[in-house]
Every structure is written in structure tokens, then in C-alpha cells.
Amino acid sequence: MVAEHSVKKNFSVTLRVWRQAGPNQPGKFVDYPATDISPDMSFLEMLDVVNDGLTKIGDEPIAFAHDCREGICGTCSCTINGKPHGPGKGIATCQVYMRSFGEGDVIVVEPFRARAFPLIKDLVTNREAFDKIQQAGGFISVRTGAAPDANSIPVPKEDADLAMDAASCIGCGACVAACKNASAMLFVAAKVSQLGLMPQGQPERDKRVLAMVKTMDEAGFGNCSNQYECSAVCPKLITHDFIARMNRDYLAALFRSNFKPVSGASDGGA
Amino acid sequence: MNLLVSLFKTSIGKKFLMALTGLVMVGFVTGHLVGNLQIFFQPDRINGYAHFLQALGPVLWAIRLFLLVCVAVHVWAAVALTLESRAARGPEAYAIKKWLSATVASRYMRLSGIVVLAFLIYHLAHFTLGVAQPGTFKTALPEWKMLEDAREFGFPLAAKGDVVHDVYSMVFLGFANPVVSIFYIIAVGLLSVHMLHGIDSLFQTIGWRSAKWSCLLRKVALVYCIVYFLGNLAIPGAILTGIAKPAVGTYAAQKLAASPAATSSAVQP
Ligand code: HEM
Ligand code: FES
Numbered sequence: 169m170v171a172e173h174s175v176k177k178n179f180s181v182t183l184r185v186w187r188q189a190g191p192n193q194p195g196k197f198v199d200y201p202a203t204d205i206s207p208d209m210s211f212l213e214m215l216d217v218v219n220d221g222l223t224k225i226g227d228e229p230i231a232f233a234h235d236c237r238e239g240i241c242g243t244c245s246c247t248i249n250g251k252p253h254g255p256g257k258g259i260a261t262c263q264v265y266m267r268s269f270g271e272g273d274v275i276v277v278e279p280f281r282a283r284a285f286p287l288i289k290d291l292v293t294n295r296e297a298f299d300k301i302q303q304a305g306g307f308i309s310v311r312t313g314a315a316p317d318a319n320s321i322p323v324p325k326e327d328a329d330l331a332m333d334a335a336s337c338i339g340c341g342a343c344v345a346a347c348k349n350a351s352a353m354l355f356v357a358a359k360v361s362q363l364g365l366m367p368q369g370q371p372e373r374d375k376r377v378l379a380m381v382k383t384m385d386e387a388g389f390g391n392c393s394n395q396y397e398c399s400a401v402c403p404k405l406i407t408h409d410f411i412a413r414m415n416r417d418y419l420a421a422l423f424r425s426n427f428k429p430v431s432g433a434s435d436g437g438a
Numbered sequence: 439m440n441l442l443v444s445l446f447k448t449s450i451g452k453k454f455l456m457a458l459t460g461l462v463m464v465g466f467v468t469g470h471l472v473g474n475l476q477i478f479f480q481p482d483r484i485n486g487y488a489h490f491l492q493a494l495g496p497v498l499w500a501i502r503l504f505l506l507v508c509v510a511v512h513v514w515a516a517v518a519l520t521l522e523s524r525a526a527r528g529p530e531a532y533a534i535k536k537w538l539s540a541t542v543a544s545r546y547m548r549l550s551g552i553v554v555l556a557f558l559i560y561h562l563a564h565f566t567l568g569v570a571q572p573g574t575f576k577t578a579l580p581e582w583k584m585l586e587d588a589r590e591f592g593f594p595l596a597a598k599g600d601v602v603h604d605v606y607s608m609v610f611l612g613f614a615n616p617v618v619s620i621f622y623i624i625a626v627g628l629l630s631v632h633m634l635h636g637i638d639s640l641f642q643t644i645g646w647r648s649a650k651w652s653c654l655l656r657k658v659a660l661v662y663c664i665v666y667f668l669g670n671l672a673i674p675g676a677i678l679t680g681i682a683k684p685a686v687g688t689y690a691a692q693k694l695a696a697s698p699a700a701t702s703s704a705v706q707p
Pocket of ligand 2: 244
């Protein structure tokens with residue numbers, strides 16, 4: 169594959185990029201030619217090259233977020249030709265290569281669009297809302313002290329595998345960006361399930377799902393309409409089965425929290 | 439947290455209400471269709487059945503009220519969720535919009551829902567309240583005298599000689615009007631499309647769907663919706679095309695025989 173493509177000649181495309189100087193400022197699409205692009209460049213390298221050119225002529229470079237550039241941090245986020253993370257399946261923007269495009273293509277690059285992800289500049293959005301959701305319950309409370317023996321808590325292999333699938337979420341926000349309702353259900357479902365599937369996650373299971381969904385609602389995300397656009401763009405291919413699982417978990421927790429007897433301990437009982 | 443408040447306030451709570459009320463309505467429309475298909479038997483059947491329902495009195499009202507509450511909650515949740523979701527996109531829309539995995543039925547839930555709601559109001563005005571076509575409403579037609587005892591699973595519905603409303607003729611005369619029939623067909627078509635996504639979706643909302651059987655679920659929903667549509671198509675379709683003719687001796691038969699060419703005139707008061 170690589171050999172076949174590496175003989176391909178360099179080519180040129182037109183970038184149509186959303187430029188916006190800052191929050192609450194007017195934004196617009198601006199066209200930039202990207203010439204003499206190697207098909208083996210990554211999409212972000214191509215943006216670097218275009219930015220070098222802009223800097224040389226004294227223009228403001230295109231702001232885009234990136235960090236690991238190997239698909240594990242979830243920082244790079246933009247919508248390329250109407251699809252978050254661009255062409256390809258199970259990859260992040262940083263793993264898109266220019267060989268996915270052809271000579272003369274117009275590539276439209278937009279930021280992730282969601283009210284809960286306010287725009288900072290150009291293609292950079294503030295995805296703090298995800299951190300808030302995590303802080304509401306995406307953890308387990310443990311007492312520090314001597315570390316328990318490894319494997320002292322048995323975990324069924326299937327549960328461990330499933331929890332690992334959920335845990336592969338890198339929190340990039342593509343699920344929100346792809347959803348027609350800007351819903352964060354896939355993200356929250358992955359985070360809820362990751363812990364809810366493990367024995368260590370059980371004590372706070374109900375509290376966790378109730379608190380994380382509450383924080384999700386408060387952040388201004390939309391509502392899931394079960395169309396599964398989210399899992400179709402997830403760079404980690406996290407399945408929307410986790411959403412069904414979270415719905416079940418949430419409803420059970422909601423009913424339990426209303427019918428569970430309340431202990432008198434806080435009033436000084438035994 | 440109070441359970442009811444949470445159900446009405448949270449995103450998943452509202453979706454759950456939508457799924458539950460949707461499920462109730464799927465159950466209702468299925469039963470309603472089965473009941474209506476009795477139009478193809480002797481007039482005693484559907485007239486006896488309608489008489490039985492009417493005779494339920496307060497129970498009928500309780501059922502009607504429950505169904506109305508379901509419709510109201512379903513529509514309220516649909517509007518609330520839609521408004522929230524619209525706002526959630528933020529100030530700027532995407533320049534390029536793409537569908538990746540959403541089924542066609544799922545993209546038009548709001549549209550199909552609105553048409554179904556408009557139809558529902560018309561349908562109640564037509565066959566329940568009698569304000570849409572008062573001339574052929576059951577209370578304006580001569581009453582029907584039961585020829586035989588009517589029974590369902592051995593349960594008596596109406597007795598021989600009972601004088602009951604002539605629902606049989608009302609349906610034949612109502613659907614003899616092509617405009618009424620075509621609106622009906624379009625509405626049940628869209629309702630079938632609505633339920634195609636709805637049935638799939640409600641299992642996900644309640645948490646009963648997974649990749650293990652999602653394929654089967656979609657197939658079951660598809661078969662259900664096709665059967666539901668064909669069943670509903672049969673009634674106005676057969677009446678309009680003349681495949682089904684009202685039984686000899688009924689009021690509808692006389693009326694339609696009197697003006698066979700312009701069937702629509704039969705519905706004029
Ligand atoms: C009366 C007017 C109606 C309106 C305005 C309406 C609207 C909607 C909307 C907007 C949705 C949400 C779809 C989504 O979130 O993707 C929905 C879902 C649904 N509707 Fe309706 N609908 C109506 C009537 C009906 C009827 C008559 C039935 C059943 C026969 C029905 C069954 C369902 C079901 C089962 C769902 C799925 C619930 C879920 O997503 O979990 N609806 N409806
Ligand atoms: S830059 Fe880290 S995932 Fe793309």
C-alpha cells in the first residue's frame with residue numbers, strides 16, 4: 169500500500185477553512201491553495217505547510233488543536249468535508265493522510281460545532297464540558313494505603329474486554345460534532361460503562377450515572393435520537409451499544425434512588 | 439430526586455417517556471387495525487364490536503383519557519427534546535451536512551410525527567366526534583338491527599335484534615370520498631415510517647438493544663410496519679376501488695348504488 173502510494177506525484181488542493189479571530193466574533197470561510205503536497209503527508213502536516221506559507225507573508229496562521237499526532241490524545245478535532253475527523257474509519261484527524269484526497273479537491277475544514285464546545289479561535293474549540301462531566305463521576309473513590317494484591321478482585325474476561333473498549337475513548341468530542349443534536353451520549357456512555365462494568369466501580373455506580381447525565385444535561389448538549397452518527401465517526405470505534413447500556417443503568421438508578429430506604433445513620437443511629 | 443420530576447426534566451427521562459408512550463401507541467394502533475379489519479366481514483361483526491366498545495361507558499372513557507395523555511406526553515416530549523437539540527448545535531451551523539449511518543425513517547421523525555398528529559385530529563373529528571362529515575356520521579345514519587348474536591372468542595358483544603349504530607355504513611361512506619381515503623393512506627404510510635424508526639429506537643432508549651440482535655430487531659420492525667401499512671391500505675383501498683362493496687341491504691349499499699358514478703357525492707350531507 170505504502171509503496172504504491174509513495175510513487176504518486178505531489179499534488180495541489182484548495183483548503184476552505186473557517187476563520188474566526190475569537191469567541192463571539194464573526195467568522196467566515198477563507199480559501200487557501202495548498203500546493204505541492206506529498207500524498208504521504210498527514211493532514212496536519214499539510215496544515216503546517218500552509219501555515220508556514222501564511223506566516224511568511226505575514227498572515228495569521230490557521231489555529232488548530234493537536235498534541236500527540238498519533239491518535240491517542242483526542243486533541244485534534246475538526247470536521248473535514250462534513251465528517252468529524254475526515255475521511256476514513258476509526259481514525260482521528262491526525263491520522264488522516266493526504267493520499268485520501270485528489271488533485272484539485274476543495275477540502276472544507278470546519279470546527280466541531282456544538283453550543284457546549286464554544287469556539288476559541290478558527291478550528292479550536294473549548295471542550296471543557298467533557299472535563300466537567302468526568303469530574304461529576306468519572307472516577308472511583310478508594311482509600312489510599314497498601315496496594316491490594318494484583319488479581320485479588322476477579323473480573324470476568326468479557327467484562328474486562330468490554331470495559332477496555334469503553335475505556336479507549338479519547339474524549340475528542342467527534343461524537344458530539346457528528347450528532348445532529350450535538351448529543352454527548354456516546355462519550356458519557358463510554359465513561360459510565362468503563363467503570364460500571366468493573367467490580368471497583370460498583371459502589372458508586374448509581375450515583376455516577378445520575379451525576380454524569382445531570383452534568384451532561386446542564387452543559388447544554390442535545391438529546392440522543394438513536395441515529396448512531398456518533399459511533400460512525402468515533403476514532404476508537406466505540407459502539408452505541410454503550411448508550412443502550414447507559415440508558416438502562418440510568419433508568420435503574422433513577423428508580424432505585426427513589427425507592428431505596430434511607431439509612432438513619434446520619435441522624436446518629438448505629 | 440423525585441422520580442416524576444426527573445423523568446420530565448432530564449434528557450434520558452424525556453426519551454424514556456417518549457419510548458413508553460410510543461410503545462403504548464404502537465399497541466393501540468395494532469389493536470385498532472385488527473378491530474377495523476372486521477369491516478370486511480358481515481356488518482354484524484364491526485357493528486357489534488363498536489357497540490361493545492360504546493357499552494363500556496366509563497371504562498371506554500378511561501381508556502380514551504389514557505391514550506390522550508400518552509399522545510400529549512409524546513408530543514410534548516418530542517417538542518421539548520427537539521427544541522433543546524436545535525439549541526445544542528450552537529450559533530453556527532455546519533456548511534456541509536452529511537448523513538453517515540442514520541436510517542431514512544429516523545431523519546424524518548418530526549415531519550412524519552406532525553402529519554400523523556394532523557391526521558389524528560382529523561380522524562377523531564371524522565369517526566369519533568362526527569364533526570368532519572356530519573352527514574355520514576353514525577348518529578346521522580339509520581340504526582342497524584343485529585341479524586345474529588355477535589361474539590368474540592366466545593365473549594358476547596351484541597345480541598341478535600339489538601339496535602346499534604351503523605358503523606359499517608359510516609366507514610364505507612366515509613372512504614368512498616377519494617380525498618378522505620388518500621389523506622388516510624398518506625397518513626398511515628407516514629405512521630408506518632414513523633414506527634419503523636420508533637420501534638427500533640424505543641428498544642435502544644429503554645436499553646434493550648444490542649449488536650447481538652439489532653439486525654433482527656430492525657427486520658421485525660420492518661415486517662411489522664409493512665404488514666401494518668398493507669392492513670391499513672386495504673380498508674380505503676378496497677372501498678375506493680370497489681373491490682369491497684357494502685353488503686346487500688345495508689344503508690351504505692343503497693346510498694352508493696344511488697350515486698355510483700360520483701362516489702364523493704355520497705358523503706355530502
Ligand atoms: C401524534 C403525533 C406524533 C408526533 C409529533 C411524534 C413525534 C415523535 C418524535 C419527534 C420522535 C423522536 C424521534 C427521535 O428522537 O429520534 C418520536 C419517537 C417515537 N414515536 Fe412518535 N410522534 C407522534 C405519534 C406517534 C404515534 C401515533 C406512534 C405509535 C403508533 C409513535 C411512536 C413512536 C415511537 C415508538 C418512538 C420512539 C421513541 C424512542 O425514540 O425511544 N409516535 N415521535
Ligand atoms: S493529535 Fe492526539 S489524537 Fe490527534
